[in-house]
Amino acid sequence: MAIPRVSAYTSAAKAGAGPPDVETTETTAxxxxxxxxxxxxxxxxxxSFCxxxxxxxxxxxxxxxxxxxxCQPQVRGAQPAFSFRQLLWRFKMLPFGCHGEKWLFLVRKRQSFVVPTDLTGDEYQWLVHQLPRQRRLQGAHLEQKRTLDRDVDRTFQQLQIRMANAKRANFLAKSQYSSSEFMxxxxxxxxxxxxxxxxxxxIGYCQGMTSxxxxxxxxxxxxxxxxxxxxxALSEKYRLDDVYRPDMKDVNLRYFQLDEALRLHLPRLHAHLSDRDIHPSTYASCWILTLFTECRLFPHRYVVAFLDLFFEFGWKVFFQTCLAIFSIIETPLLRQSTPGEIFAYLSKVTWFHRHKSDSDLDRFFATARAVNISSSFLDVLQGEYSTEASMSMNEYD
Structure with a gap:
């Protein structure tokens, strides 16, 4: 989608105001x-133009x-895939301004058969300006919009409560964000x-997107x-489209891959959970849909460190992290004898909140990265899942 650039000079000329006074224009650093x-x-x-x-x-x-x-027509359609700033990031000549810039750089480095929708800034602003027209939505789209509004309100109410609790627990003089920054x-x-x-x-809206x-x-x-x-990029390059779509096609695939990885690497714990009919579909849906961003298992520092690795290596980091979690809590889980006790323990794991130092965080993700799970292994499991799914569909027919 190519959105023509409207320069400041053009806008002023249309309004009859002429070019802006260069002396009064604020320079930028x-x-x-x-x-x-x-x-x-x-x-x-x-x-001289814009x-x-x-x-x-x-x-x-x-x-x-x-x-x-x-403003150069001869080079406008041939911009390089990496901007000059991204080139400096690549050779470590310019620090990242925030984690978002680092993740965007990792996305652009990652090779994929899926071509991402690479919007320019003007195109994104054009989409934003089209939002007021969405008030005329009807039917399913209107219901999704209402669900989105409710989930955003609910998520940020919970965030506000957590931030207030953190302020009291840490004896802070003020919250992390002011009311205007929070809004x-x-x-x-x-x-x-x-x-x-x-x-x-x-694709529509799915719970988990907000967090x-x-x-x-x-x-x-x-x-x-x-x-x-x-x-x-998460939607297209990292296949969250297939997780969030109405049929949630990839959610069951991720359940299957996690179950097989658990059976291979932690067979005793896998047998303990399977004997009590506890499968990934009963505890891992929040992990998959939110990439650990909403579940209260991880503090925020662990979430950011996980996303650093996820943007660089993809879904194999997710399963490595899951197995690292289970390796930490395996012994306490084996002591729980009933499904209720197991679910209660999983909902109240406090190990990560008690080990928030840099050394603990580095040690945990070093353990996760050491788990022998590769992308080719996940591809094999995906093939097995597709075969079993097609066979079950044929039996059903």
């Missing part, structure tokens, strides 16, 4: 094209005939999910555009 900080050895120059302040690497010509990359976080999360619902009505989107917005420093790109 960053190039508005590559977003790299500028200084006396990397000065910015104003584009008046954006750009560096020498993002422009051509000399003043007063400077053109930025976005910005909530509105950006709601905006992200609304744009996704409008862009992919065939994932909230973490992405939070770790992108409230930048809803970066968070939306990450959510879209």
């Amino acid at each position: 960053f190039c508005q094209c590559c977003q790299v900080a500028c200084h006396r050895f990397r000065p910015t120059k104003p584009c 008046h954006a302040r750009v560096c020498q690497f993002c422009s051509c010509g000399t003043e007063p005939h400077v053109l930025c990359k976005s 910005t976080w909530k509105s950006n999360t709601h905006q992200l999910l609304s744009v996704f619902l409008m862009l992919k009505p065939q 994932v989107a909230a973490v992405l917005v939070q770790e992108s420093k409230m930048n809803s555009e970066i968070a939306f790109r990450l959510f879209l």
